[in-house]
Amino acid sequence: MIFAGRFEGKTMIVTGAAQGIGCGVAVRAAREGATVVLVDRSDFVYDVVDGIVKDGGVAHACIADLETFAGACAMTRFAMETCGRIDVLINNVGGTIWAKPYEAYEEAQIEAEVRRSLFPTLWCCRAVLPEMLRAKRGAIVNVSSIATRSIHRVPYAASKGGVNALTASLAFEHAGDGIRVNAVATGGTNAPRRRVPRNTEEPNAEETRWYEAIVEQTIATSLMHRYGTIEEQVAAILFLASDEASYITGTVLPVGGGDQG
Secondary structure, three states: OOOOOOOOOOEEEEEOOOOHHHHHHHHHHHHOOOEEEEEEOOOOHHHHHHHHHHOOOEEEEEEOOOOOHHHHHHHHHHHHHHHOOOOEEEEOOOOOOOOOOHHHOOHHHHHHHHHHHOHHHHHHHHHHHHHHHHHOOEEEEEEEEHHHOOOOOHHHHHHHHHHHHHHHHHHHHHHHHOEEEEEEEEOOEEOOOOOOOOOOOOOOHHHHHHHHHHHHHHHHHOOOOOOEEHHHHHHHHHHHHOHHHOOOOOOEEEEOOOOOO
């Protein structure tokens, strides 16, 4: 369901917007009146922007590596120079790169998982916060995961646990500044095949079994015993980003069919 005009007059940054949940958030927010800044390190983000503009929306693409603070600062500068304001930040970058028992992870793989699923949210909040403080307003929604309680994804789980702690602490610190900070802990979500895979290596038979075990566990621990849709995740994210959630901050909302994460 589209809520016409819900984000009229607001500028929204959506990270990881070239595909999946981030793309869904950007497209729907534009249809609801937002000026959307789509941020990704893949050029595929331009295709999403073209689609939004053809649909009558207002959107801009920004290429940035959000695993670095420099990339997050470049994103913020681009949004301010292009739109003059930042009202909403959706931190969507992240995702499991490898699926395996913790003892099978290599040191470099653990560090890569944390860089992918914790640091972009840390950096983007830090980069955007001064602009929101100057404006005395803002809403941040961090995309977390119910996989904080899961199997074969310990570094990812630790990263998303960090996102949850960041959400609570930042909300506590800036509630008096007109800034709300919340998170959506997404459950298993059906999505089209990724245009840019997180892991380009072909899994062997053992790695395939490890991933299949994650799928089985995710369905089993959901009370609805199914994966969700992108639209179901987008609905929760945009609710928390909107003025309808004006009295909600510091909350991590599980969207996993009853799995609380």
